[in-house]
Amino acid sequence: xxxxxxxxxxxxxxxxxxxxxxxxxxxxxxxxxxxxxxxxxxxxxxxxxxxxxxxxxxxxxxxxxxxxxxxxxxxxxxxxxxxxxxxxxxxxxxxxxxxxxxxxxxxxxxxxxxxxxxxxxxxxxxxxxxxxxxxxxxxxxxxxxxxxxxxxxxxxxxxxxxxxxxxxxxxxxxxxxxxxxxxxxxxxxxxx
Numbered sequence: 542x543x544x545x546x547x548x549x550x551x552x553x554x555x556x557x558x559x560x561x562x563x564x565x566x567x568x569x570x571x572x573x574x575x576x577x578x579x580x581x582x583x584x585x586x587x588x589x590x591x592x593x594x595x596x597x598x599x600x601x602x603x604x605x606x607x608x609x610x611x612x613x614x615x616x617x618x619x620x621x622x623x624x625x626x627x628x629x630x631x632x633x634x635x636x637x638x639x640x641x642x643x644x645x646x647x648x649x650x651x652x653x654x655x656x657x658x659x660x661x662x663x664x665x666x667x668x669x670x671x672x673x674x675x676x677x678x679x680x681x682x683x684x685x686x687x688x689x690x691x692x693x694x695x696x697x698x699x700x701x702x703x704x705x706x707x708x709x710x711x712x713x714x715x716x717x718x719x720x721x722x723x724x725x726x727x728x729x730x731x732x733x
Contacts, residue, residue: 572597
């Protein structure tokens with residue numbers, strides 16, 4: 542599917558480092574980001590949100606920084622053997638774990654706000670938390686990260702990448718807690 546979408550120009554590959562292109566194919570959403578050496582494509586069931594684009598940007602940079610040598614030598618020294626990406630000599634994490642840690646594809650679910658007590662949160666992250674509390678108050682205790690991202694980008698003079706990092710830090714510190722899909726359907730039936 543991905544190969545044919547590029548071949549038949551349904552999905553244009555971005556040409557500049559950092560460029561992003563999107564397409565819809567057979568009911569799926571494709572979003573591709575160009576790096577210095579590679580293109581990374583996500584295939585999603587739901588329309589990608591701005592937060593998804595920022596996470597993809599972050600992952601592309603991390604992947605190229607961590608695996609630059611392997612990418613450059615993939616078809617010479619490594620003879621096209623992609624298992625080289627499963628061996629991570631730079632840290633204790635495998636690429637599969639990093640993908641899970643970075644993308645947290647559950648980020649499309651609604652979140653509730655946990656406690657910030659006893660957690661190291663930066664002053665900027667506290668501002669993000671304040672915005673989230675306002676949204677949660679207006680929407681029966683749930684927040685959608687895309688809406689939070691939009692409100693912060695409209696109100697604060699921060700780069701999109703910084704906003705994504707601040708939101709992610711609150712998810713990582715378990716200040717923002719995902720509401721499981723089953724619970725979401727019970728608590729908020731009108732939203733699904």
